[in-house]
Amino acid sequence: MRLKGTISYDGTSFYGWQMQKGYPTIQSTIEEVLRHITGTDVRISGAGRTDTGVHAFEQVAHFDWNHRLPLEKVALAMNALLPSSVRILKVTEAAPDFHARYDAKSKEYLYRIDPNPVYSPFSYGYALFYPFRIDLDLMRECAKMIEGEHDFAGFQATGTDVVGTVRRMFRVDILPEIPDWATDRRLLGIRFHATGFLRKMVRFLVGTIVEISGGRKDPEDLRIALDRCDRSRAGVPAAARGLFLEKVHY
Amino acid sequence: MRLKGTISYDGTSFYGWQMQKGYPTIQSTIEEVLRHITGTDVRISGAGRTDTGVHAFEQVAHFDWNHRLPLEKVALAMNALLPSSVRILKVTEAAPDFHARYDAKSKEYLYRIDPNPVYSPFSYGYALFYPFRIDLDLMRECAKMIEGEHDFAGFQATGTDVVGTVRRMFRVDILPEIPDWATDRRLLGIRFHATGFLRKMVRFLVGTIVEISGGRKDPEDLRIALDRCDRSRAGVPAAARGLFLEKVHY
DSSP, rough: OOOEOOOOOOOGGGSSSSTTTTTTTTTHHHHHHHHHHHSSSOOEEEEEESOOOOOOEEEEEEOOSSSEEEEEHHHHHHHSSSOOTTTEEEEOOOOOOEEEEEEEEOOEEEEEEEOOSSSSTTTGGGGGGSSEEEEEEHHHHHHHSSSEEEEOOGGGGTOOSSSSSEEEEEEEEEEEEESSSSOOOEEEEEEESSSSOOOOHHHHHHHHHHHTTTSSSSSHHHHHHHHHOOOOOOOOOOGGGEEEEEEOOO | EEEEEEEEEEEEGOSSSBTTTBBHHHHHHHHHHHHHHHOOOOOOESSSSSOOOOOOEEEEEEEEEESOOOHHHHHHHHHHHHHEEEEEEEEOOOOOOTTTTTTEEEEEEEEEESSSSOOOOOTTTGGGESSSSHHHHHHHHHHHSEEEEEOOOOOTTTTTOSSSSSSEEEEEEEEEEEEOSSTOOEEEEEEEEEEOOTHHEEEHHHHHHHHHTSSSSSSHHHHHHHHOOOGGGGGGOOOEEEEEEEEOOO
């Protein structure tokens, strides 16, 4: 039986989602738990391979289940063994050929920025601390430019070797007032909704937007980076700790 | 020159506010930083002695400043040396006889409860995970009972030896929908505003409210615990990790 799991994790102390020999990853942590429960090797396959330090509100993954433990107990059993930094929000039965990555129609990522003069001890690991000039109108101008279909080859990790680098960006929303835990604190969010994302694409886009909104780059740089896939016009990637995989749509 | 500092901290890895030989506390961490900056011993005195594991959005403390570093640089210098779990939000000049504890007119504490079926990796250390029955009407009934002037002797840590145990509770607010970081998640908050608090008082009150709202105790137990200072009718104290010192009023 193929299962679809929805997973939330704090990526702070993991080397990303995907298995890497000798390093703790979300995937290897979950597979170790599945091995404990089933006594066999169970491979889990995620919708997006989040990088080192990147978080997820709702990652999706599929895995096959051939064990006597009934479906409704799988999430409970996994959560009982997982560290508190990884939670299985739910597990449901999926079509036998369901594939978390190939069947995903689109994904949403949220990038959080703390623009306050002093950061909060509670959000330090979960936002980019940026107490400098931010022009929201320039941010919105960047957001508009990024929307639509583009070749994002100028906004990916170097050394990546993917075949297609064109993605459709449905929306980029600037959220100037997302709540933080302390009642009167607000953070700034940038939400990206696209058919797919290249490696470090959101972090390169955020880095570029932040430099432009702070007056250190021109909106024209973003346009050229997008139109000519010119990496030299893009900014440096923003810190992983501000990034959350928010939702996978099927 | 007497200074007033507003301080936020993540209490997870501290043995509370107050100095304890051999254990890391917020006070000792800040005093060590002040020693580095000034080269002398500077004593810092907080408005409330939060317990092990308790957090603060806005703790207030006073200390004396006889160093050449100008006032406007004190918070910056302290933050540069402090761990990310402790932040000086601001430092201002106070009256020469200002006392953070004795001059405080009232304090607000917020207790956060995660009532969702699965906890969030991001709020686990910052809320009581309680995925069980919670009757909000019963909670509000408890809140009303706690408001007003009471002898809270039945709601304090055993072995405490304070002279007066009467406090005026201005308000107890049940906040059923406080935002969490994941967009569609909500937490439950209980905010207490009183002239002062006994040791573990909020945690005893929350433990009692939660047991009553879950049907495991009767509202009458709370009334008796309040009227007769009967500790046996009160619940067990709720976990420290859900508690935040939110504000000190002067």
